[in-house]
Amino acid sequence: MRIVSLCPSNTEILFAIGAGKYVVGVDSYSDYPPQVRELPKVGPDLKVNVDKIKALSPDLVIASLSVPGMERNIEKLSNHNIPFVVLNPQSIEEILNDIVFLGSITNTLERAKSVVDKMRLEIES
Template sequence: MMTFRRTMLIGLVILLGLPLPALAQLCVQDDASQQVCLKQPARRIIALSPGATELLFAAGAGEQLAAAVSFSDYPPAAQKLPRVGSYQRLDLEAIVALKPDLIVAWRSGNPMGDVARLQDMGFPVYISEPRQFEDVSATLERFGVLAGTELVAQGAANGFRAGIAALRERYADAAPVTVFYQVWDDPLMTVNDSHLISEAIRICGGVNVFGGLGALAPRISREAVLEKNPQAIVAGGMGEDNPAWLTPWKAFPSLLAVQKGNLFFVAPSTLQRPTPQMLAGTRTLCRHLESARARH
């Protein structure tokens, strides 16, 4: 849709004999409220987080990716990309050597000092930080503009919106279930209500027992979990099929979640990265919380 409109606009400008420079740039606003402009669609993109890599592939820009960071493992084609360090320890020399025409950074994950250095060197940097499901769709659309893949990106964005809307409607009147979501094991960590995972919990009729904490991903103690006594415990685990983090909670039979058998696993790639896979992860989470309601 956006490509068609742009083509029509260029045609109109030529027909009217107007100058073209105003159309020479592709501009979007990133999640740091910065304007990111390119003179032409990006052809050498570097993604500085696994989530950004996945979003770029979903937006149809996979073939334009020149490199990514470690743990960028989805889709499978992402595993073949050259690595430029990890999201926490960027290899600036390798990034510069690849001469990217677009870098996608992760605001709360990358060392922002390094990101600023890349900007100072003149590299276009899009800073990404989706905090709501609508942000995921909007990011897909923006990447489509910057990569010249608007049609694919728009389709992915619309599909994600429709799927999330269907879940909202289905569970709008669901009885609330108190939930502890375990995002990490050692140290024990969760998420607050500003985190995207908490939006998934709310859509499914859940109530995040640590939602009011100030940090986005706060550290907590097992004693704090025992005090909150959630009806359900949901963990992401260390792998796609490894619910081992749930086992230690069975040592606390006083927990409602343990008593009712409400210890649930959701594959981390489907709920802990801000990508379209969160639709599948949210569906899984909703099914788990529906099981918890049935056992109430």
């Protein structure tokens, strides 16, 4: 699986759940964990370069609507028939659900559930 992440938080989640090995490109602001800095950049979160994304031949792009204006990225991806999923969590619970969702689509579900369990413990303490 080849993934391009268009949002730093999604990039960090992918690496936290063990799906970092699938990430082949990221937005210009993704910089953690450190190995992300070596990955190809596809542009800033509000102005990604679709040609750079296409050149990476992703099986999936993980997009976000966390910042107003990011819907333009969705339009670009759709217009170029690039497969994508959009995350738009509005609460802590939705963030945790998105982590599990990413685990399910990257075959890292057990690790994702473990990350969520640890986060829940920290939230509750």
